[in-house]
Amino acid sequence: MFRDEPTRDSHRESELMQKRIARLKSLALKYKRAEVTQNMLLELSNLAAEVNSPSEFYSQVHRSLSILLPADNFFVALLDPQHNVLEVPFFLDEKDDHPIEIFSKEFISEKLFSGLTGYVLKTGKSLLCDQEKFDQLILDKQIESLGAPCHQWLGTPIKINHSVVGVLVIQSYSTNISFTDMDIELLSFVSHQISNIMERLQHQEQLEQAIKQRTKELSVAYDKLKQEVNERRRAEQLQKSLFEIADLSTSNIDTQTFYSELHRVISHLIPVSNCYIALLNEQRSMISFPFYVSQAETPTPNSRQICDGLTEYVIKNRRPLLLQNSDIQSLVDSGEIYSKTPELNNTKDIYQWIGIPLFIHEQVRGALTIYSTSKTRRYQENDLDLLTFVSQHIANAIERKLSAESLISSYEQLEDKVLERTQALALLNQDLEKEIAQRRRMEQQLVHDANHDTLTGLSNRAMFMEKLSQAVKHTRRHRLDRFALLFIDLDRFKLINDTLGHLEGDRFLIETSKRLKLCIRENDTLGRIGGDEFVILLDKINSTQDAEEVAERVLLGLSEPYKLASQHFKSGGSIGIAFNHHKSDTSESLLRDADAAMYQAKANGKGCYVIFDDKSHKQLDKDIELEQELRNAISNNSLLISYLPIQNLSTGETLALEPRLYWNHPSLGKIKQAKLFNIAEHCNLTKELDIFLLESLNNEYSGLREKTLEHLPLHLNISGQHLKHKHGLRQLKNKLKQSHFNRQQIWLFFDEQGFIFDTDNHIYAFEQLTKLDVNLALSGYGSVHSALSSLTFLPLQGLKLDPSYACHLDSEQHTKLLNAHFLAAQALELSVFVDGISTSNQKAAMQKIGFEQGQGQGLGDVISLGELSELVCA
Incomplete structure (x- = not known):
């Protein structure tokens, strides 16, 4: 019996050895599987930089996943969070076709939401579903049956920032293929890696969009700068041309060279391949053409008697004209031109024609004309305005040139007649003095017009805002100094224009400016910045009461009756007052505050003044709040329609019916169409x-x-x-x-x-x-x-x-x-x-x-x- 004991020990050791071998094989298999999994995840991490499309990306994911899992039946469903719809960028199945081939595009998302895919999206958890569990979910009305029956269905959610953005799904139709907890864990790990890659791709796309947007902004800024540079160059070219014209008038050159140089200067501003200058004689009976250039190289017209030609037409009208060929033909058909001299009519080939009257010695003594014979050269209204402006300087140059020629002629006659020479010199001196005075008047008028209102002569918006800006800068340096800004809006001005006409409306504004001047000091500034809007800058005031006293004087002066169109007419005004209080005050912010206070005065019943304060700030806030409420009402379809028969x-x-909008405001009540449109226009x-x-x-x-x-x-x-x-x-x-x-x-x-x-x-x-x-x-x-x-x-x-x-x-x-x-x-x-x-x-x-x-x-x-x-x- 003792001989058997070594045999039993040997058998036991053999069994232990086999168990160890089996465990080692299992560990080796796990290590091999872990190594394959690690390689697969590294491959997935590199996919984002290699693939060119989402379908290619998910195809590579499927290929890698198939190494570890039976993934012959595999699809990916992604959620669009903005529209809350499901999309299927990749689908591979033995029995079912792609959902887009089964359902219409509009119902794909709805169907997927009702099935196992939607169930995983809602729960946010992985799901391994066999037939028994599938039947239970159907019985509990958690899902609907979609597609062919399968043996097992495995789905894991894809999450980004703890939010479910999609589902990875594999399924088997064979009973020989079953999924384990390790498969669930592996698929969950893969979905986590996919979510990281998707998030990185999303961040990369956002970065590209940001770069694209910034590039677009820089392009817009460049275009704007380019436009400003072009406008600056155009202004510099115009100024240079005006200087050249002025120099020509004083240069010692012959007449033909003088007009050729004029044509060269104009050519720098506008294409003038076809151009001529026509002048009347002293008796205004003959017309000549001292300068003529044509693309067709037609000869210069001879001097002729005044007739009914196109040149005479622009001289008679005394204003610049831009005519199309159809306009010219209409004048011909109506008999206004060339009815008496049809042989002079050479306008058939003219496409566009510009004629500018030349004022010499304060009379129309000629015309500057350009025209085009091709549709490729089309003149615009701004070309007409530019040429009109330049023509004034050309007329001055011609005037001086004619005066110079007259002087030369006088010098020749002086050698024979001393008396005539003295008279000629006297006349010449008068012409020169008149020319100098006229130039000074023109320069002074240009400066004045640039800074003053043409109707009342008061400071215009640009000049007033400059003075207001200077006052703001002064108070920043001298903090104890104060000033006030009054914004005045006249009452009933529109009614005066509508009932009495614009001429009486202008007289009303002129009279109002005179009354306002009487209410202020010499060092104060009065300006007109709009149709019926006046502003007053009260310089160096001591207290708020000073501005209030001026406002009361203004209201009293405006309340006096006006005599317009032979009848007495009463008006009035509303005044908003703003003071400099803060370092952050600017000319624009002060004008806005005074304007807001003026509107508050109008709301209080007109004929009064309001000082801009915290209450006015609150009113501005209310206006902004009302604007936002109106925007919300439009977006929420809260406005209603009524009908006026x-x-x-x-x-x-x-x-017929006139639909009208109205608004049941929660606090302001019913706002009818007129007030609603006023609010909308303001916003x-x-x-x-x-x-x-x-x-x-x-x-x-x-x-x-x-x-x-x-x-x-x-x-x-x-x-x-x-x-x-x-x-x-x-x-x-x-x-x-x-x-x-x-x-x-x-x-x-x-x-x-x-x-x-x-x-x-x-x-x-x-x-x-x-x-x-x-x-x-x-x-x-x-x-x-x-x-x-x-x-x-x-x-x-x-x-x-x-x-x-x-x-x-x-x-x-x-x-x-x-x-x-x-x-x-x-x-x-x-x-x-x-x-x-x-x-x-x-x-x-x-x-x-x-x-x-x-x-x-x-x-x-x-x-x-x-x-x-x-x-x-x-």
């Missing part, structure tokens, strides 16, 4: 309001259709701000194209005053909008009394009279003007709408004149969509 004055039938949000209105009308289309009112024309008041820039006009056109309404029933009303101030942009925009088949019209017509001729070249379908006409029907002049507007509209076949009717008498008076369509409180108040069903429509 446009009726037939005879039958009361509703012919520069008028375009946003118009776009909001167009979008809101689309939302109300179904409601109008339920009331069978969608066929009624809509009168939309549109701001002229849309027409100032191409992108604004493009946005307006796009919104009109998206309208649910028939565009032929849309009427766009633009304010007449905006048209007068920005005619060119309105004409261009009207031509573009006409292509959309909308109706164009002017509102507030008659407020600025634009020329009737302007209506003939605009594609207008209607006019809406200014509401002030309805309030002045007792005036015979207003009634005559209304009759004129009515007859003009009839002649031009325009629809006319009367605005502001508030009484039955006004309605009857308008009908008597002939008006048939109108709106106002006397015809019907604004109503909401729910009340529209009560209207009786055609």
Whole structure:
């Protein structure tokens, strides 16, 4: 029995040895797997710098992952946090097609959110799901079944900064392939590395965007600087040319050389391949051409009697002209030029023609003319302005040249006649004195005009701001010195212009400036910086009371009646006062504070003054807060629409609707359209309001259709701000194209005053909008009394009279003007709408004149969509 014991010990040692070998093999396998995993992660880290696209990146991730896991079925889902949608940049599966081939692009994200992928995104945890767990999740309504059934499904979240941004998924369809906890741990580790790479790529992309943005900013700054340099060079060239012209007038050269040098100087400023100068003789009966140059090398015209040529036309009109070929042909067809001398008409090949009258001895004694025969050389209005400015100096040079020639002629005659020489010298001295005096007057006038208001002679904005800036700098050095700034806004100035005309409005401003001068000291500064805005700089005051006394004197002086157009007219003013208090004060900030205080004075009832203080600061804060609230109201669709009916004055039938926006403010109550647009104009949000209105009308289309009112024309008041820039006009056109309404029933009303101030942009925009088949019209017509001729070249379908006409029907002049507007509209076949009717008498008076369509409180108040069903429509 003792012989068996060594055998059993040997067997036990053999078993222990086999267990050790097995454990060593397991450890070796783990080390090998760890080594492969480490190599795979290093390879992933290098992918970000090597791959060129996301699909290539995830393809490399799959290839590396397949070394460690059975990943034949693998896909990646990423979350777009801005739009909260799921995207699948990589998908590989034995049975299922890519989701984009199964579902439409709009529903891919929705479907993935409802499945196992969405479940991992919501929980933020890894999930190993077999059929049993899958059925349980379906039963618990946690997920929906998507795709073909599989044996096991393994998904791990991808996180960046503790937020889930995507999911890595592998799955097996074979029962021979099952995933272990080690596989889950490995896939989680891979997802963590992917998130690090994604975060690095994201940071790299943000850096590239920042670099791109900075490069763009530098490019814009460079373009701006380049433009400033070009303008500076142009100004220097202009100044140099003027000096050269002045030198020519005093140089001792012959006449032909003199005019050739003039042509050379002008050529430095503007292309003048075709140019000539025409001069009248002393009797103004003959015209000669001392200088003539042409690309066609045609001979210089001979002197001739004054006739009806194009040169005589510009001399007769006494103003610069820029004519197109069509303009010239129109003059020929109308008989204004070349009707008596058709043989002189050589304008057929002229593309553009510029003529500038030359004032010599304060009379039109000739013309400077350039023209082009090719469309490649097109002159602009700024070329006309430049040539007009230079022509004044050319005329002076010619005047001096003629005087010099006259002097030479006089010298020749002096040898024979002493008396005639004495008289000639006397005349010459008079000419020279007159020339010197005229030049001094011109220089003084140029300096004065650059710093003073042309109407009142007061300091203009530039000069006043310079003096205000000097006062600020002075008080910084002498802290005990104080000054005050008064900002004065006149009352009823617009009414004076509208009722009495601009001439009386100018007289009103001149009289006001005289009254203001009487209220201040000699060392104070009075300026006009706007239409009816005056400012006073009170220098070296002792206390606040000094400024208040001046303000009271100003208010008293403005309250005195004005005699305008043979009648007495009362005005007044509102004054804002600002003092220098802080080191940080600037001329701009003080003017802004005084302006804010002035608006507060107007809000307090006009005819008073307000001193800018902490309360005014708070008011500015309120204005800023109100602007932000309005922006939020627009973005949150908090503004509402009501409708003002446009009726037939005879039958009361509703012919159209004018949509109007209003705002139920939580603290200010209901803000109607007029005040709402004033707020928007102050905040520069008028375009946003118009776009909001167009979008809101689309939302109300179904409601109008339920009331069978969608066929009624809509009168939309549109701001002229849309027409100032191409992108604004493009946005307006796009919104009109998206309208649910028939565009032929849309009427766009633009304010007449905006048209007068920005005619060119309105004409261009009207031509573009006409292509959309909308109706164009002017509102507030008659407020600025634009020329009737302007209506003939605009594609207008209607006019809406200014509401002030309805309030002045007792005036015979207003009634005559209304009759004129009515007859003009009839002649031009325009629809006319009367605005502001508030009484039955006004309605009857308008009908008597002939008006048939109108709106106002006397015809019907604004109503909401729910009340529209009560209207009786055609």
